Amino acid sequence: MDGKDLLPIEIAQALERGATVVTGNQRAARTLRVGFDRHHRALGLDSWQPPAIMAWDAWTASLWHEMLIGGHTSKLLLNRTQEHAVWQKILEADAELRSLRTVASLAEMAMQAWSLLCSYGGQSQLRGTAGSSDTRAFQRWALKFEQQCRADGLLARAQLESALEAAVSAGHLRDATTAEIVLVGFDLMTPAQTGLMEELRGTGVKIEEMPITIAAERQLSVIAIDEHEELRVTARGVRKLLEQQPQARIAVIVPDLEKQRAEIDRVFREILAPELEDITANANSGPFEFSVGMMLANTTMAATALDILKWCTEALPLERVSRLLLSPYLAPLSTEYEARAEFDAFELRRAKRLRPEISLEWLVTAIEGSRRRSRLNDLHNKLRTLLVVSKRLGKNTQRSHAEWAEAMRELLAAAAWGAGRGEDSVEFQTRRKWESVLDELSTLDFDGQRVSFLQALDALARIAQQTMFAPESREAPVQIMGPLEAAGSTFDAIWFMRSGDLAWPLPRSANPLLPWSLQRDLGMPGTDTQQDANQSRRITERIAESAATVVFSYAKEAAEGRQRLSSAMHGLSLEPIAIGDIAAAEAEPALVEIEKVEDRSGLPPLPEQVIHGGAEILRLQAACGFRAFAERRLWSTEPNTTEMGLDAAERGTIVHLVLENFWNEVKTQSSLKAMRTPEREALLQQCIAAALEKSEQLSETPWDAAYLDMQRERLLNLLGPWLELESARPPFKVKLSEKELRDVRIGPLHLSVRVDRVDIGESGDIIIDYKTGVAKPSDWLTDRPDAPQLPLYAVLSDATPLEAVAFGQVRAGKDMGLQGFATSEASGIRIPRQHPADLEEQVQQWRQVLTSLAENFYNGDIRVKPKDFPSTCTYCAQRLLCRIDPASFEQDDDEEATEAERD
Structure with missing residues (x-):
């Protein structure tokens, strides 16, 4: 048949x-x-x-x-969730485990060990066999588990067979x-x-x-070079079988399928069903399906529900909130998708916040103040309703699990979870499975315990994470499954992937909570290699007898190393066959001749006005002409997202503000030295408070206040030693601080720049640029300087004479200090080993270099020529535009090396 x-x-x-x-x-x-x-x-x-x-x-x-x-029994047969709750309660009462933050995972391990022990009838032999602290602990827990089950009339699922055996006997x-x-x-x-x-x-x-077998007609073996080729060969071979027999039922069997599921899905879509590559295509269609499901918590619909419920108890990270806003399962999305996407990209991600998470209440307020408010009515109404319901439910009260399950249904209804759109079959089944998970949560009331909302939500998340969800089979012609799932089924053809000795049989290990001697005596898996090998061989033989055509494939090179055909296949009469005989080779993509078009059009001239960008224009031009053009003339930039808290740039800006306020008040080194320590610290704290004033306005929670307190402490610890260093310098007066120079000219460019600070030293002006990061004066001594700000300030300065230019490295540790070029070492500036002989001549050289860079930018020198590939390109956002070819730079490096060898 x-x-x-x-x-x-x-x-x-x-x-x-x-x-x-x-x-x-x-x-x-x-x-x-x-x-x-x-x-x-x-x-x-x-x-x-x-x-x-x-x-x-x-x-x-x-x-x-x-x-x-x-009426032959009154015991309650525990489901998985109820049994886990019993084990967890026992472990939480164990004094030796009080240092653990949670015992949920350990309770799962104990439950698995108990199930294995009962399956092999070893309960009565457990006592007296413990040899390690882990096995002794499990023996103690198991005894308490049995005692509690007897006292409360409970029966673990693992003990059901033995209970039924006794019932049959009676x-x-x-x-x-x-x-x-x-x-x-x-x-x-x-x-x-x-x-x-x-x-x-x-x-x-x-x-x-009753074994269900099919007489084997062909048993083949295929060897691929690597695992990627094996997967593609499998997909092509399966496609060929379907083309030859459109009505055939084909099984693709993969050991450890879950780890490879995503890659298999991608390749099978590409080769078996390329029409599914369309982003609008129904993912639950096509000629193949996975027989093994996925955990419910990992499905998009259930993950959205869990996030909504979690959001009612605490703030969520930005990415999770963004995912919720664009989810089709939160409020009706169809009419607001564009507005939500704009709000996410241009408001939510750019909003300045101190806290690294976003609360539901904060988002409701943000939408109310948004200019897109009128286009976000549905979202706003649903979130506001969710917030009202959340507050009304009183999440800190103690209730039964069943009451919390109903409260969760009410919260999801308030958020219109999954409403406002037609459900397909898989979504309908997902919703039904979700309802069953809520029902299972209610079964935790078997012990009468009352819990908080957060405890109930944690239990729900655990249940969803342990609940397998597999949509009803579409009876697709190609079924992808694991070796055990294929038992009891027959097919027209089977392709067994990963049949090399490194992938099959799957490794087995003994249970860490059960005594080794007991496991060995009972013949448990992982204790006898020969027994495990025989079991794998039986499974392999069963698979070989489940279809008329069976193909075993493996890769010579696996991720773990070289391999050969698994020993589990040694009893089979396999016919080696070449890849080309069973699966047609993939067609080589047709080569298309590249058409080259020479663009002779020039760039429009820059207007005779101040160009926005300041010294940054020269830095970008020095790094790469194309990058400067793309960022400062095309204004091509990455999406601007705001970091939580104060990012590195903001922390640097605050340091600038504190020092600006401080020196505007103190003005001279002599005044600094005249201040007593308490007076100096008081002024410094006052300046820090002024610099953090805008950040203070963002503070809403105790977490925010603690974060700002930490920033104040950091600034005090950083700037206190810096002022000590300043007081030890040769005498100086602060001439100007954070001075903006408007419409200054360098070459043909009109720029506006801001000079951090200029001091009047004993023999001239000292130009200082504060740096809280790494900075090296040697970066100034090339025709493409990495940090042209100070050279530019020196060129634009009207100081005569100029005593020094220096980085003010406001950094904790040994790097703190002033480092740069000076006319003499008496200026108090750390002068590096590589420095110019004469500062005045160096300024003239800088004038030439910076003028050349300005002319190149003005004249449209947009060559893709990074200064130091690949480091210059590492954080460049323009790589999609320039489409840089690394090979061309490698060739240039080889040519330079060859010339050096000749010299």
């Missing part, structure tokens, strides 16, 4: 006999149910009873439900089980599962393991 359209005859016959079919995984159960429906539809029937086909977990849960109805399940059970898709049954089956068999129930 055709496995795609009809149910395997053996399964159909067993169901007709009244058997219950139990599968090893949910996918196999779903596939068999679909086959059952198609089988009856092919018989021409209009209706039929649902088949008794269930996955193991669903089947055992149904048996427990029958026991509850029959005769409590005679009416709940059928006379025949067919097992499908079990690669390995745990001792607990085997024990239950044996107990049922002892009561007369017929137990049959």
